[in-house]
Amino acid sequence: MARGQDQAAAKIDRPSSRVALLNAAGELMTERGTIDVSLSDIAKRSGLNSALVKYYFGSKQGMMLALMEEVLGRGMAQMAGLLTMDIDPVEKLKLHIKGIITVYFRFPFINRLLHHMYLDPDLDHVVGERISIPLATLQRQLLEQCAANGLIRPIDPTMFYFIVVGACDHLFFSHQALRIAFGIDGVDDDLRRTYTSTLIELLMNGMLARTDFA
Amino acid sequence: MARGQDQAAAKIDRPSSRVALLNAAGELMTERGTIDVSLSDIAKRSGLNSALVKYYFGSKQGMMLALMEEVLGRGMAQMAGLLTMDIDPVEKLKLHIKGIITVYFRFPFINRLLHHMYLDPDLDHVVGERISIPLATLQRQLLEQCAANGLIRPIDPTMFYFIVVGACDHLFFSHQALRIAFGIDGVDDDLRRTYTSTLIELLMNGMLARTDFA
Numbered sequence: 001m002a003r004g005q006d007q008a009a010a011k012i013d014r015p016s017s018r019v020a021l022l023n024a025a026g027e028l029m030t031e032r033g034t035i036d037v038s039l040s041d042i043a044k045r046s047g048l049n050s051a052l053v054k055y056y057f058g059s060k061q062g063m064m065l066a067l068m069e070e071v072l073g074r075g076m077a078q079m080a081g082l083l084t085m086d087i088d089p090v091e092k093l094k095l096h097i098k099g100i101i102t103v104y105f106r107f108p109f110i111n112r113l114l115h116h117m118y119l120d121p122d123l124d125h126v127v128g129e130r131i132s133i134p135l136a137t138l139q140r141q142l143l144e145q146c147a148a149n150g151l152i153r154p155i156d157p158t159m160f161y162f163i164v165v166g167a168c169d170h171l172f173f174s175h176q177a178l179r180i181a182f183g184i185d186g187v188d189d190d191l192r193r194t195y196t197s198t199l200i201e202l203l204m205n206g207m208l209a210r211t212d213f214a
Numbered sequence: 215m216a217r218g219q220d221q222a223a224a225k226i227d228r229p230s231s232r233v234a235l236l237n238a239a240g241e242l243m244t245e246r247g248t249i250d251v252s253l254s255d256i257a258k259r260s261g262l263n264s265a266l267v268k269y270y271f272g273s274k275q276g277m278m279l280a281l282m283e284e285v286l287g288r289g290m291a292q293m294a295g296l297l298t299m300d301i302d303p304v305e306k307l308k309l310h311i312k313g314i315i316t317v318y319f320r321f322p323f324i325n326r327l328l329h330h331m332y333l334d335p336d337l338d339h340v341v342g343e344r345i346s347i348p349l350a351t352l353q354r355q356l357l358e359q360c361a362a363n364g365l366i367r368p369i370d371p372t373m374f375y376f377i378v379v380g381a382c383d384h385l386f387f388s389h390q391a392l393r394i395a396f397g398i399d400g401v402d403d404d405l406r407r408t409y410t411s412t413l414i415e416l417l418m419n420g421m422l423a424r425t426d427f428a
Contacts, residue, residue, distance in 0.1 A: 118390035132395035170380025176332035181346035198373040206420030
């Protein structure tokens with residue numbers, strides 16, 4: 001009984017209610033393979049009143065923006081840390097690709113969420129400034145570090161961005177397609193690792209300068 | 215006047231009204247960057263009555279299925295023809311990748327349309343059987359032809375499928391992101407060609423067996 005009361009008390013605590021709503025939204029988006037989830041379903045999943053969405057986030061769009069920041073904020077900061085790490089630039093590039101796949105593995109809805117916000121004239125520049133532009137800038141700098149050391153052949157960073165983001169994302173884009181067309185019931189850790197190593201090997205073999213080449 | 219009457223007559227001609235509705239739907243999906251377009255907007259764009267959607271396709275879902283077949287049917291048949299062509303298997307693989315990018319260039323909404331149908335329990339197997347499974351099968355056979363000739367290193371065809379489809383698609387996924395994050399106002403033929411050649415070079419360098427390697 002005491003534990004039940006503690007849990008009930010925790011539910012009206014502001015920070016954790018806020019996070020519970022975001023977690024519920026993310027879970028439903030992942031399970032259903034679409035970001036089109038209703039506030040009442042989010043409320044039901046979180047055990048909270050849907051009016052709290054307005055209270056914490058102002059609107060459903062505000063909640064989506066908060067979800068984006070919750071999901072990508074920390075990862076973006078970690079990625080930026082790669083630049084100054086004292087390791088082989090090619091290793092940085094590999095870690096970067098691995099990091100992107102890990103984000104999609106945990107939050108497979110994220111590119112659709114970003115696109116949804118790109119369609120909103122009030123949010124499109126926010127998404128650009130906080131996510132896409134920093135990501136593209138980081139990749140350009142990583143590629144420059146590799147190229148400066150003669151480690152890779154030149155590649156257009158914009159082309160690299162779309163190739164890598166698209167390739168990293170697509171395994172997670174539709175678990176329905178994965179199940180029906182390939183008989184694979186969801187992406188587990190093994191499949192994620194296989195995908196990561198296959199993609200990294202393919203891209204690195206494709207980009208690395210071949211010093212033993214004519 | 216006679217010409218005006220001919221045009222009016224043409225509009226109730228079944229095949230062309232049907233195609234006009236599909237074209238209008240595809241145009242709106244492309245322009246808006248979302249498959250979420252209303253029947254009344256499709257009617258307005260085509261100059262036809264939205265009731266014709268029910269007449270020709272039974273429902274909006276039926277129209278989406280018809281759009282998928284219209285857009286992908288011919289391309290799927292052409293792709294299958296690659297298998298029996300008397301050219302270098304590596305060239306077949308390149309033509310295949312080029313073909314996929316061309317489809318996304320013309321119909322950037324297509325993966326979202328497929329995914330939307332994967333979410334519908336009445337349509338998911340249709341999409342699998344008509345599109346995803348034949349595409350995956352074709353790719354596996356192309357990879358086998360290349361591997362049998364010692365032209366490429368072994369690669370898991372399922373991993374290949376998601377890497378290639380995702381990479382081919384992503385430049386076209388969001389013209390809003392392209393504009394805001396990269397200052398690129400839509401994908402023109404030049405950009406499509408650059409993307410195609412960059413991706414093909416990257417993947418082929420990544421996969422080709424290096425006979426001059428240790």
